[in-house]
Amino acid sequence: MITSIVNGEEAGVVSPLDRGLLYGDGVFETLAIRDGRPCYWSLHMARLREGCRRIGLQASDEALLREEAERLAGPVGRGVLKLVITRGEGGRGYQVPDTARPTRIVQLHPWPEYPPGCAETGVATRLCHTRLGCNPVLAGMKHLNRMEQVLARQEWDDPDIREGLMQDRDGNLVEGIMSNLFLVKDDLLVTPDLSQCGVAGISRSVVLELAENINLQSRVRHVSLDELMQADEILLTNSIIGIWPVIAVDARGYRKGPITRRLQELLARRKTEGGTWRR
């Protein structure tokens, strides 16, 4: 069952004039709830604040968000919490009316039951035909304009292919549809630069930090298809899956390697550290 609180109201609904609906004018966050507690709450809040700032949207009261999130997610052990902040109701036209008040949505979704093999053995992926358009004013942000991801996800329905990898218009690898991408080559960890497109994931930043802690060299830069093909290890990250090793990109096979394994262990340990509702 999925439950939503909209502007404080349980089982609330959204106006057909909401600019989140009409223009995708807003931002969102997706958090893991484990042992009844939100993972990386403060990192998600920081990204939400930054997204609001970038699009000129009044940030939500975080204490209120936390209270509503706890109301939904506190009673459950595991779940996925989704927070959506939109520009709120407007008239017609792109100009933001002075009267607009943000819409605040807190949703609890069931935990997706991926087979344990996804994290243990790894997942098969495909290279998507749908490319990501480049726009620095939107890059990195988790905004509500996600047609590219929707179209990319429509490219296949084989349930054994767990993720699609997306390139930008120049052919650089950017990310998975729902995840960030890392590769390992000669003990160097590389993840694509997201200054032109893509979503800067929270787990991506945590993995970069973990790498630093163990003196694993990492680089954030352009990644070509050739480089992906030549990688020793490929891994995917997001707040729900944690780290998935990639064992195939289309017909090309890869193996789960020692660096992926090490990062998984570190991430699992770090996950169980943090996260309480009240600070």
Add this chain to the structure above:
Amino acid sequence: MITSIVNGEEAGVVSPLDRGLLYGDGVFETLAIRDGRPCYWSLHMARLREGCRRIGLQASDEALLREEAERLAGPVGRGVLKLVITRGEGGRGYQVPDTARPTRIVQLHPWPEYPPGCAETGVATRLCHTRLGCNPVLAGMKHLNRMEQVLARQEWDDPDIREGLMQDRDGNLVEGIMSNLFLVKDDLLVTPDLSQCGVAGISRSVVLELAENINLQSRVRHVSLDELMQADEILLTNSIIGIWPVIAVDARGYRKGPITRRLQELLARRKTEGGTWRR
């Protein structure tokens, strides 16, 4: 007053799980209602169908849409009709669930009372800093991912500047935030190619057709900033404004010219021709 019909229900609301809200997963149309009748209904329906086809969305029953549109707009002389079709409710995740049923929204908005001078004398515009990302899978479509337009419209609040002109990442002129762009140079009508980004407006297609009718040569192709600067006439089109001459792009002045005047006359005549609720 704005009224909405959502899936047949007057004053209906939208689920916070609607993919139109969560991903901008849908398309829309904006039509003028004049003398109680919709202008260019069949052209708008054709674009809506094509948009649905491109994103793999089941097209709406047009008789039903027309009936709901008439219910709202039939009693008014003038207004703006907005039709929105989204993918409907989904769970979390980009994959379209088999159970998704499109959400159909019909809205009546008041006619915007632009000063008569906008069409008669012309409007001042500015060149936006916000650029349009390029993606052929989305180009031309009137989809619900409109953050770029929202951000571009936030660049100014001087009410005397009526429109912002947008370039793509390579600097080509593409369109106005809410309108399509034409220029005239040496009796040639030129409008930007929209195969990489932009919305292929209904009025744009009508103006191209009117030009053909009077043997005015036209071209659809890339338009550079230089070419815009050197234009004899610049005009903007959309379903609500019709044709607006541009008299300024930032500090550079332009004059309303004979071709703009001629196209305005032809468009006004054509507008009063068509449009009934029942065929």
